[in-house]
Amino acid sequence: MTREIDGGMTFNEALELRLQEAGWTRREFLRRVAAVGAFAALSQLLIACRQPGSPTAAPSTAAETPAGSQAGQASTPPASTAPTPVPQPESELNVYNWSYYIGRDTREQFTAKYGIKVNYDKFPDENTQISQIRRDGRGGGYDVTYPASTWIPTFIQEGLIQKLDHSLIPNIKNLLPEWRDPAYDPGSEYSVPYSWWTTGYAWDPDKIPGDLTSWDALWDAAYTNRLSMLDDMRECFASGAFRLDLDPNTTDVAQLDQILAELEAQKPIVKRYTTDHIAAMLNGIVDIAHCWSGDWIQMTYDKPKIRYVIPTEGSIKGNDVFVVLSGAQHPIAAHLWIDFNLDAQISADNTNYIGYMGPNEAALPLLKKYIVDDPRINPPAEMLATLIELKYLPPDDNAKYLDRWTSLQAT
Amino acid sequence: VTSSTAEAAADAGIATTSGRPRRPGHGLATALLVLPGVLWLIALFLAPLAIIGVFSLGSVDPNGSISFANPGFGNYERALNPSFLTAFGRSIYYSFATTVLSLVIGYPVAYWISRYGGQRKILLLVLVMLPFWTSYLIRTYAWLIILRDDGVVNGLLMQTGLIESPLEFIGADVSVILGMTYGFLPFTILPLFVSIDRLDFNLVHAARDLYASGRGAFLNVTLPLTMPGIVAASLLTFIPALGDFVTPDMLGGAHTITIAKIVQIVFTTGHDWPYGAALGFVLMAITIAGTLIALRSLRREVIGTAA
Numbered sequence: 001m002t003r004e005i006d007g008g009m010t011f012n013e014a015l016e017l018r019l020q021e022a023g024w025t026r027r028e029f030l031r032r033v034a035a036v037g038a039f040a041a042l043s044q045l046l047i048a049c050r051q052p053g054s055p056t057a058a059p060s061t062a063a064e065t066p067a068g069s070q071a072g073q074a075s076t077p078p079a080s081t082a083p084t085p086v087p088q089p090e091s092e093l094n095v096y097n098w099s100y101y102i103g104r105d106t107r108e109q110f111t112a113k114y115g116i117k118v119n120y121d122k123f124p125d126e127n128t129q130i131s132q133i134r135r136d137g138r139g140g141g142y143d144v145t146y147p148a149s150t151w152i153p154t155f156i157q158e159g160l161i162q163k164l165d166h167s168l169i170p171n172i173k174n175l176l177p178e179w180r181d182p183a184y185d186p187g188s189e190y191s192v193p194y195s196w197w198t199t200g201y202a203w204d205p206d207k208i209p210g211d212l213t214s215w216d217a218l219w220d221a222a223y224t225n226r227l228s229m230l231d232d233m234r235e236c237f238a239s240g241a242f243r244l245d246l247d248p249n250t251t252d253v254a255q256l257d258q259i260l261a262e263l264e265a266q267k268p269i270v271k272r273y274t275t276d277h278i279a280a281m282l283n284g285i286v287d288i289a290h291c292w293s294g295d296w297i298q299m300t301y302d303k304p305k306i307r308y309v310i311p312t313e314g315s316i317k318g319n320d321v322f323v324v325l326s327g328a329q330h331p332i333a334a335h336l337w338i339d340f341n342l343d344a345q346i347s348a349d350n351t352n353y354i355g356y357m358g359p360n361e362a363a364l365p366l367l368k369k370y371i372v373d374d375p376r377i378n379p380p381a382e383m384l385a386t387l388i389e390l391k392y393l394p395p396d397d398n399a400k401y402l403d404r405w406t407s408l409q410a411t
Numbered sequence: 412v413t414s415s416t417a418e419a420a421a422d423a424g425i426a427t428t429s430g431r432p433r434r435p436g437h438g439l440a441t442a443l444l445v446l447p448g449v450l451w452l453i454a455l456f457l458a459p460l461a462i463i464g465v466f467s468l469g470s471v472d473p474n475g476s477i478s479f480a481n482p483g484f485g486n487y488e489r490a491l492n493p494s495f496l497t498a499f500g501r502s503i504y505y506s507f508a509t510t511v512l513s514l515v516i517g518y519p520v521a522y523w524i525s526r527y528g529g530q531r532k533i534l535l536l537v538l539v540m541l542p543f544w545t546s547y548l549i550r551t552y553a554w555l556i557i558l559r560d561d562g563v564v565n566g567l568l569m570q571t572g573l574i575e576s577p578l579e580f581i582g583a584d585v586s587v588i589l590g591m592t593y594g595f596l597p598f599t600i601l602p603l604f605v606s607i608d609r610l611d612f613n614l615v616h617a618a619r620d621l622y623a624s625g626r627g628a629f630l631n632v633t634l635p636l637t638m639p640g641i642v643a644a645s646l647l648t649f650i651p652a653l654g655d656f657v658t659p660d661m662l663g664g665a666h667t668i669t670i671a672k673i674v675q676i677v678f679t680t681g682h683d684w685p686y687g688a689a690l691g692f693v694l695m696a697i698t699i700a701g702t703l704i705a706l707r708s709l710r711r712e713v714i715g716t717a718a
Contacts (some may be wrong), residue, residue: 154475
């Protein structure tokens with residue numbers, strides 16, 4: 001883990017790596033530093049940084065001894081009469097996931113159950129994730145990752161992910177019926193849903209009293225310099241589109257120009273475009289933050305008063321899925337990982353911790369009330385129907401967005 | 412005077428026209444000695460540059476890889492987006508302010524180490540470089556902690572009653588310039604030190620003997636003779652500062668976005684490497700042109716008159 005910041009990494013990614021080396025998460029880092037004070041914390045850091053790397057070693061991309069079911073079976077005595085043998089899982093697994101996006105001890109439980117070592121790497125934003133797994137066109141050495149469902153058709157076309165063996169994922173029966181045959185991946189051939197979210201904004205009622213309901217709040221000059229927007233091109237354009245009553249998936253140039261004008265009008269009051277909005281809210285850097293539903297739940301762990309709303313003009317919903325990458329060196333362990341996470345209790349543990357609603361029917365009775373009963377986290381069907389999924393944009397359309405997004409950022 | 416100036420300039424990385432004496436008859440040995448450097452440059456500078464150049468003519472295909480089905484200069488047209496002038500102007504402003512501040516802070520430090528460092532010179536120079544032992548990211552995070560609303564600076568100011576409510580440093584130009592100056596200061600001090608250390612102080616004494624005031628001797632002798640160091644230090648600070656996006660990103664906010672950050676957005680958010688490559692090329696061309704023009708006029712003024 002001696003990669004440097006200018007080696008094609010974003011600084012967020014580099015920071016994440018650096019903190020990972022020290023065995024910390026970013027929020028822990030911020031919290032500790034705030035608590036102990038700058039100097040004490042820095043000396044701590046110096047010590048922490050010199051310590052040898054934590055168990056989150058980078059996955060080795062070198063070919064290992066032929067693992068996998070075939071090899072495992074070949075080495076056992078040829079018992080041709082035996083029924084279909086259970087494939088032998090590999091001893092390791094390389095997982096690549098968002099920060100704060102898994103139950104507190106899911107990894108330990110998995111290792112305890114299967115004896116498989118989990119090498120767990122985190123990415124701070126989607127761009128990092130996509131560039132890492134595309135690095136070699138086969139997953140960048142990872143076995144399992146958690147992309148947004150909108151990527152699935154592209155990933156299949158690219159050959160980046162592999163077909164799933166449903167016989168190794170019996171717990172897939174736990175999914176709610178509406179999640180069993182998603183439009184982005186009919187028959188769940190390549191992916192299994194993990195969790196889903198809504199987009200809205202969170203605010204601190206101590207600083208901003210009253211009920212906020214509309215996207216207009218994010219354009220209210222009263223919150224000048226107290227507002228953060230998601231550092232997410234599509235989400236920002238979607239917020240502008242809802243304000244103008246346009247389709248958030250529009251690729252019409254005139255409409256995109258209208259949305260850009262809307263975002264340019266908003267920019268003077270924006271303090272920062274960030275995906276580090278949880279820390280920004282908790283540290284009082286901003287009082288109102290464009291964010292995803294689970295982020296809000298995570299904010300309330302520290303500041304229970306913080307409120308969240310899905311704006312009435314409409315908003316975005318989306319979901320993340322498990323995929324097994326085509327270059328996976330531990331495919332059996334990868335399937336076991338997915339199956340394990342679909343277990344009712346494990347799935348409930350994940351959902352209860354991360355605050356993002358899961359698609360698991362068997363887990364519903366085990367979910368915390370404040371998650372499963374909250375219409376902002378688990379919207380009722382009629383509300384869900386009004387929320388829109390962001391679609392994948394082909395390069396030409398992506399360029400239309402990108403040129404406007406860079407203009408917005410530059411000015 | 413001439414030789415020491417030229418040497419200092421050469422040491423500081425500035426080419427001078429006089430150069431070193433040629434030694435005919437050592438062609439092969441010279442070629443062999445130069446070879447590794449040339450290979451290094453080809454493999455790690457020219458080849459990547461050529462790859463970026465080729466990339467910049469392509470486009471992204473639906474699989475996210477680079478396609479050359481319709482090569483052309485479309486990406487360069489996109490790179491000439493007039494909105495980018497604002498971000499570019501901001502980059503120049505931050506870099507210029509950083510360079511000036513670094514020179515103002517760094518010159519006395521370098522001067523002091525050179526003249527009064529005595530036997531501890533090496534130790535003092537190591538101290539200048541000491542921050543490099545910690546990741547720049549971590550150090551910038553420390554500035555975030557110092558400068559933020561409930562940070563050390565605001566805490567002190569409020570405790571002493573100088574201000575009522577915290578000053579918003581984070582997100583403002585001042586904290587970006589402060590962070591960048593902090594980060595680039597060692598790059599300024601080292602060339603300045605080399606230049607000042609090479610200065611023959613007998614010349615300063617001679618000036619004083621001839622009734623120059625301390626100020627006069629400094630302005631007419633010390634400063635002109637260390638000008639090559641100042642030029643080198645400025646370049647070594649200004650050019651990397653121009654490419655900095657980490658500091659403006661961390662200590663700044665929505666209104667401190669530099670052109671380097673735009674390049675980063677194109678590569679990461681945009682997944683558009685050909686466009687990013689074109690943008691990078693345009694920036695590089697501007698930087699090189701600017702540096703050459705600056706160097707040319709400076710050389711005439713500084714090194715030219717000395718020689």
